[in-house]
Amino acid sequence: QSVLTQPPSVSGAPGQRVTISCTGSSSNIGANFDVHWYRQLPGTAPKALVYGNNHRPSGVPDRFSGSKSGTSASLAISGLQADDEADYYCQAYDSSLNGPVFGGGTRLTVL
Amino acid sequence: EDQLVESGGGLVQPGGSLRLSCAASGFTFSVYNMVWVRQAPGKGLEWISYISSSSSPIYYTDSVRGRFSISRDNAKNSLYLQMDRLRVNDTAVYYCARRAFGWGDYGLDVWGQGTTVTVSS
Numbered sequence: 001q002s003v004l005t006q007p008p009s010v011s012g013a014p015g016q017r018v019t020i021s022c023t024g025s026s027s028n029i030g031a032n033f034d035v036h037w038y039r040q041l042p043g044t045a046p047k048a049l050v051y052g053n054n055h056r057p058s059g060v061p062d063r064f065s066g067s068k069s070g071t072s073a074s075l076a077i078s079g080l081q082a083d084d085e086a087d088y089y090c091q092a093y094d095s096s097l098n099g100p101v102f103g104g105g106t107r108l109t110v111l
Numbered sequence: 112e113d114q115l116v117e118s119g120g121g122l123v124q125p126g127g128s129l130r131l132s133c134a135a136s137g138f139t140f141s142v143y144n145m146v147w148v149r150q151a152p153g154k155g156l157e158w159i160s161y162i163s164s165s166s167s168p169i170y171y172t173d174s175v176r177g178r179f180s181i182s183r184d185n186a187k188n189s190l191y192l193q194m195d196r197l198r199v200n201d202t203a204v205y206y207c208a209r210r211a212f213g214w215g216d217y218g219l220d221v222w223g224q225g226t227t228v229t230v231s232s
Binding site: 091 | 146155156158160170172206211215217223224225
């Protein structure tokens with residue numbers, strides 16, 4: 001069981017908008033720690049997509065956006081493209097574990 | 112380009128040991144805090160250990176504490192993970208990652224390509 005909870009899968013048609021939720025607790029997201037999002041293509045390392053709740057690293061298009069409220073966070077992907085198919089992970093710091101915790105990952109399928 | 116390259120993975124029997132290395136290049140390794148993250152086959156990401164730039168403090172997740180030891184050599188731009196008393200469920204791809212500056216709490220901005228550890232008899 002992952003400390004942060006994500007839906008196992010989401011899907012959408014090309015051009016559509018999808019959101020991926022990430023639910024934590026009072027020791028991580030609810031403690032006002034920042035949420036980060038990573039994308040992982042098969043057989044490759046994770047790559048940062050959103051950091052500090054709603055900031056994008058250089059090179060990440062503005063189709064990707066993050067938000068946070070209370071003990072939850074969300075990643076929104078608009079204008080879905082075929083190469084958006086990947087696994088997406090949320091991450092936050094957890095004060096009870098003294099380290100980062102991840103969600104279980106969400107597989108995005110572009111129909 | 113900022114880069115991390117892991118090495119040292121392989122096949123080991125239960126109860127055995129392995130030492131993973133992570134070579135950093137393209138940036139000033141000595142000022143960054145670093146972590147090890149692993150991913151079991153078909154599973155999600157799991158943080159296992161953290162080391163500050165000065166080697167103190169150090170933290171471990173419960174499942175590896177007392178068996179794994181993280182260290183670094185700033186003169187050699189290298190991070191290490193000594194893994195002892197390995198178990199079958201330690202089988203995973205092991206990634207080293209850099210904790211970013213200015214990314215809020217514990218953002219990881221550079222990841223290595225991973226090295227595979229298989230624990231099996």
